[in-house]
Amino acid sequence: MRQLEDITTPALIVDLKTFYSNLEIMSACRPGSTLRPHVKAFKSSAIAGILKEAGHKSFCCATIREVEGMVKAGHKEDLLLANETLDASRLGSLVSDGARVTVAVDSAMTVIAAAEGGIREVLIDINVGLPRCGCDLSEVEEIVSLARRYGLTIRGVMGYEGHLMFTSDRKERTQKVSEAMEILREAHSIVGGEIISAGGTGTFDVNTYATEIQAGSYLFMDTRYAQVGLPFKESLSVLSRIISVDKKKRWAVTNAGVKAIGMDYGKPSIEEGVVGICSDEHTTLFPVKKEESVVWNIGETVLMKPSHVDPTIAKHPKMLCVEDGQVVEEWPIDLRDW
Amino acid sequence: MRQLEDITTPALIVDLKTFYSNLEIMSACRPGSTLRPHVKAFKSSAIAGILKEAGHKSFCCATIREVEGMVKAGHKEDLLLANETLDASRLGSLVSDGARVTVAVDSAMTVIAAAEGGIREVLIDINVGLPRCGCDLSEVEEIVSLARRYGLTIRGVMGYEGHLMFTSDRKERTQKVSEAMEILREAHSIVGGEIISAGGTGTFDVNTYATEIQAGSYLFMDTRYAQVGLPFKESLSVLSRIISVDKKKRWAVTNAGVKAIGMDYGKPSIEEGVVGICSDEHTTLFPVKKEESVVWNIGETVLMKPSHVDPTIAKHPKMLCVEDGQVVEEWPIDLRDW
Numbered sequence: 001m002r003q004l005e006d007i008t009t010p011a012l013i014v015d016l017k018t019f020y021s022n023l024e025i026m027s028a029c030r031p032g033s034t035l036r037p038h039v040k041a042f043k044s045s046a047i048a049g050i051l052k053e054a055g056h057k058s059f060c061c062a063t064i065r066e067v068e069g070m071v072k073a074g075h076k077e078d079l080l081l082a083n084e085t086l087d088a089s090r091l092g093s094l095v096s097d098g099a100r101v102t103v104a105v106d107s108a109m110t111v112i113a114a115a116e117g118g119i120r121e122v123l124i125d126i127n128v129g130l131p132r133c134g135c136d137l138s139e140v141e142e143i144v145s146l147a148r149r150y151g152l153t154i155r156g157v158m159g160y161e162g163h164l165m166f167t168s169d170r171k172e173r174t175q176k177v178s179e180a181m182e183i184l185r186e187a188h189s190i191v192g193g194e195i196i197s198a199g200g201t202g203t204f205d206v207n208t209y210a211t212e213i214q215a216g217s218y219l220f221m222d223t224r225y226a227q228v229g230l231p232f233k234e235s236l237s238v239l240s241r242i243i244s245v246d247k248k249k250r251w252a253v254t255n256a257g258v259k260a261i262g263m264d265y266g267k268p269s270i271e272e273g274v275v276g277i278c279s280d281e282h283t284t285l286f287p288v289k290k291e292e293s294v295v296w297n298i299g300e301t302v303l304m305k306p307s308h309v310d311p312t313i314a315k316h317p318k319m320l321c322v323e324d325g326q327v328v329e330e331w332p333i334d335l336r337d338w
Numbered sequence: 339m340r341q342l343e344d345i346t347t348p349a350l351i352v353d354l355k356t357f358y359s360n361l362e363i364m365s366a367c368r369p370g371s372t373l374r375p376h377v378k379a380f381k382s383s384a385i386a387g388i389l390k391e392a393g394h395k396s397f398c399c400a401t402i403r404e405v406e407g408m409v410k411a412g413h414k415e416d417l418l419l420a421n422e423t424l425d426a427s428r429l430g431s432l433v434s435d436g437a438r439v440t441v442a443v444d445s446a447m448t449v450i451a452a453a454e455g456g457i458r459e460v461l462i463d464i465n466v467g468l469p470r471c472g473c474d475l476s477e478v479e480e481i482v483s484l485a486r487r488y489g490l491t492i493r494g495v496m497g498y499e500g501h502l503m504f505t506s507d508r509k510e511r512t513q514k515v516s517e518a519m520e521i522l523r524e525a526h527s528i529v530g531g532e533i534i535s536a537g538g539t540g541t542f543d544v545n546t547y548a549t550e551i552q553a554g555s556y557l558f559m560d561t562r563y564a565q566v567g568l569p570f571k572e573s574l575s576v577l578s579r580i581i582s583v584d585k586k587k588r589w590a591v592t593n594a595g596v597k598a599i600g601m602d603y604g605k606p607s608i609e610e611g612v613v614g615i616c617s618d619e620h621t622t623l624f625p626v627k628k629e630e631s632v633v634w635n636i637g638e639t640v641l642m643k644p645s646h647v648d649p650t651i652a653k654h655p656k657m658l659c660v661e662d663g664q665v666v667e668e669w670p671i672d673l674r675d676w
Contacts, residue, residue, distance in 0.1 A: 008425060010676060040618055062619045083593075083619065084581040086637050087346060106582055109636045131589050131615065131622050133582040162617070243422040244444055244471040251469050255421075259652045260676075264596040264616060277469065278602060279500070280378055280648050281400045281421065284469050298447040299424050310618050314597045315653070317675045337655045338348060338598075 002327040005301055009241040010256035012316040013303065014220070014331070016323045018235035022219050025231050027054050029205055030213050036080060036197060039066045041216025041310050043335040044319070045073030060197070060214050064090050069335040071099045078102070080123065080197065082158060082214055084110045084133050092118020104158050106135040108146055115150035122152050123197060126187040128159035128180040137183060140190045156193030159184040160214070165202030168228050174206040181209035202228055220309040224265045236319075237303040238268065238312065240283070242296045249293035250286070254302050257281045261304060262311030268304040272296075275304070340665040343639055347579040348594035350654040351641065352558070352669070354661045356573035360557050363569050365392050367543055368551050374418060374535060377404045379554025379648050381673040382657070383411030398535070398552050402428045407673040409437045416440070418461065418535065420496060420552055422448045422471050430456020442496050444473040446484055453488035460490050461535060464525040466497035466518040475521060478528045494531030497522040498552070503540030506566050512544040519547035540566055558647040562603045574657075575641040576606065576650065578621070580634045587631035588624070592640050595619045599642060600649030606642040610634075613642070 004013070026035060032055045039048060040062035048059060048070060058078035061067045064087060067079050076099035081091065084106055091101050095118055104125040105111045114122055124143055127134030135143055147154055161180040167173040181198065188196055199213035202225065207213060217225055220236035240256030257279045261268050267275045268283070272295045276284040285302070287294050296302060306312040313319070314336055321329040342351070364373060370393045377386060378400035386397060386408060396416035399405045402425060405417050414437035419429065422444055429439050433456055442463040443449045452460055462481055465472030473481055485492055499518040505511040519536065526534055537551035540563065545551060555563055558574035578594035595617045599606050605613045606621070610633045614622040623640070625632050634640060644650040651657070652674055659667035 008428075008676060084591075085593075086579060086581065090346075107636055110581070127584075131584070132617065132620055133591050136585040139585055241424060243424065243448070246465075246469070247474040247477055253422075253471050255423075258600065258602040258646075258649045262596065263602045279470065280652075282470055298445055308596075311596045314618075338346060 004239065004322060004325050004327075007239055007320060007327065009239050009301065010260040011239045012313065012319045013237050013239045014319045014321045015235045016321045016328065018233045019219055019321075022221070022232040022235060023050070023054055026204065026215065026218050027056070031055055033058050034212055036060045036212040036214050038062070038082070038200070038214045038216030039070060039335060041313070042219060043313055043333050044331050045069055045075060045334055046331040047219070048073065048075045058212070063338055065338045066335045067091060067101060068094065071097075076100065080104070082160070082197070084125065086110065086113045088114045088117025088119050090117070095120060102155055104133070105143065105147065106133055108143065111143060111147045111150060111152065115147075115152055120153055121155050122147055123156055123158040123195060124154060124187065124191050126157055126159040126184055128161050128183045128198070129164075130160060130162040132160075132162065134159060137186055140187050144191055154191055154193050156195030156197065157184055157188045157191050158197040159187070160198060160200070161203060161207070162200065165200050166224065166228055167202070170206065170229065173203065177203050177207050178209070181207065185209065201225060201230065201232070217309055220313075222265070222309040223269050223305050223307045234305055236309055236312070237305050240302050240304055242298050242300045242302060245294065245296065245298055251276065252285045252294040252296045254283045254285060254304070255281060256304055257283050260315055261306050262308045262315065264311060265307035268306050270302055270304055342577065342660060342663050342665075345577055345658060345665065347577050347639065348598040349577045350651065350657045351575050351577045352657045352659045353573045354659045354666065356571050357557055357659075360559070360570040360573060361388070361392055364542065364553065364556050365394070369393055371396050372550055374398045374550040374552050376400070376420070376538070376552045376554030377408060377673060379651070380557060381652055381671050382669050383407055383413060383672055384669040385557070386411065386413045396550070401676055403676045404673045405429060405439060406432065409435075414438065418442070420498070420535070422463065424448065424451045426452045426455025426457050428455070433458060440493055442471070443481065443485065444471055446481065449481060449485045449488060449490065453490055458491055459493050460485055461493055461496040461533060462525065462529050464495055464497040464522055466499050466521045466536070467502070468498060468500040470498075470500065472497060475524055478525050482529055492529055492531050494533030494535065495522055495526045495529050496535040497525070498536060498538070499541060499545070500538065503538050504562065504566055505540070508544065508567060511541065515541050515545050516547070519545065523547065539563060539568065539570070555647055558651075560603070560647040561607050561643050561645045572643055574647055574650070575643050578640050578642055580636050580638045580640060583632065583634065583636055589614065590623045590632040590634045592621050592623060592642070593619060594642055595621050598653055599644050600646045600653065602649060603645035606644050608640055608642055
């Protein structure tokens with residue numbers, strides 16, 4: 001079995017014990033179909049298989065490619081494209097082949113695209129405060145009646161309170177989520193249906209209104225989510241290698257840069273040093289105090305914790321699962337691209 | 339032939355006329371082997387083939403995967419890994435199979451790794467001011483004599499003045515590059531060899547000392563490079579589609595987010611609006627003036643110009659080449675990952 005030091009770097013590393021601990025904590029709180037794991041976080045049909053074994057058979061996806069890959073891997077019991085699309089014909093063919101695919105709609109055009117693309121089931125996506133997708137409450141009736149005219153079955157509503165995921169005070173988060181869900185409650189009184197889909201890792205236990213929570217990041221966590229005070233721990237890092245050290249040991253350079261680590265929530269974090277310049281395939285590390293020397297030698301590995309797991313994972317072809325310092329499994333990240 | 343509007347989004351789009359114009363401007367200034375195109379910028383063996391037809395037969399790479407893919411595609415006349423590695427045995431097997439692969443070294447450990455990995459030719463990488471790789475002038479002699487003891491042929495020196503790429507005042511840039519190259523000149527007086535490899539898109543014509551310039555971004559440019567006043571124009575964008583518009587038209591949402599666009603130099607730019615929140619697979623666009631309405635309708639396409647092309651390209655499986663609004667060619671991005 002391979003040790004951590006023998007791995008070709010940069011590489012995505014999953015600490016398996018922490019991963020399974022995160023999984024268990026969530027499954028205990030949100031068992032079975034009360035969790036709809038979000039495939040966008042991990043983009044791996046192998047991980048979807050693990051979640052299925054843990055009792056979660058319904059999934060949500062952010063891209064059509066994710067839906068296609070999930071169907072191909074046999075995870076086709078209940079897939080939700082939790083996103084609007086004008087390109088629904090790619091999904092219709094999956095439905096014809098026996099997959100259950102539900103699509104979020106928030107406008108006349110997305111309703112028509114769904115119906116004409118061969119989709120049979122939809123959720124009405126409601127804007128609950130995040131300036132992104134989802135229709136206004138005043139638009140719901142018209143969209144519902146159009147969807148019915150087009151013969152679509154409306155399974156319920158969806159509303160993503162993404163603007164509240166990182167509200168660190170739990171009481172404030174609970175209160176604000178409750179207000180956002182009031183909007184969804186009103187929408188549901190118009191729409192009906194058995195599904196009220198909402199939430200994410202940050203609101204998994206304070207969103208008590210949704211019938212299902214759309215969470216994925218909880219499996220890995222990241223330095224941004226770590227600040228929210230959730231029960232999940234960081235299980236994912238990018239393993240890099242020191243390839244150069246300044247003569248005076250003022251800095252060291254690893255071989256993982258912005259092509260290996262998502263930077264939209266900020267730089268990655270390391271132990272025993274400060275992350276400086278991130279280039280394409282390098283990151284320069286400095287000592288914690290400027291007058292000190294860096295602690296690393298050429299050839300040593302450094303684990304870098306990303307600030308945002310989702311785009312970090314999307315940059316890699318696979319995850320290496322580590323237990324007691326040894327690689328015990330590989331999970332292909334097979335649902336990348338579009 | 340496909341029109342722009344029919345493309346599955348998000349997608350990388352190359353404006354072919356601008357691309358070839360950039361290529362010609364550079365090739366006129368830096369013909370043949372005076373340019374060593376940097377594969378890291380485009381990660382596509384098809385584009386390497388175009389550069390070869392334009393007379394550039396030597397390339398540099400940032401990753402071993404890029405070198406491997408270039409050899410596989412038949413571009414193996416003269417490949418430089420312009421980066422340090424401890425993992426040179428992956429390259430040695432390419433050398434045994436007839437590829438010419440030179441590796442940058444800046445320490446005893448990288449020299450030994452190269453020699454033991456089956457590499458026969460190296461460049462001594464010199465730090466010329468960027469706090470990243472490259473040895474100090476005082477270390478050169480020892481590294482050179484170690485390399486010779488290990489039987490390596492030293493082809494010359496390399497020194498990347500990456501900290502000067504975006505100095506927008508041309509006179510200042512010229513002066514500072516000249517100072518950085520003084521360090522390389524001193525190193526070369528110790529090392530010897532026919533190659534003095536340096537530079538990039540930002541210093542392609544002001545670095546008059548290097549025998550070869552390592553540039554790649556000039557083919558595409560980006561909003562950051564656009565501020566430097568170079569003769570190259572932006573040829574690359576991410577094509578996205580409007581999938582949702584706020585009822586009051588305060589914002590519109592495209593289906594290209596941080597998984598499709600590199601964000602390390604900042605948000606992408608668009609015409610007729612302002613880029614707001616970038617999520618994984620969405621970007622919210624606002625009007626230029628807050629009190630105005632957004633100009634887009636659902637289903638319309640929006641071209642987004644990235645701030646940094648290299649990591650943007652690395653997120654995509656292919657580029658679609660467009661001429662007069664039609665897709666005339668596809669270039670696979672086949673050298674991703676590691």
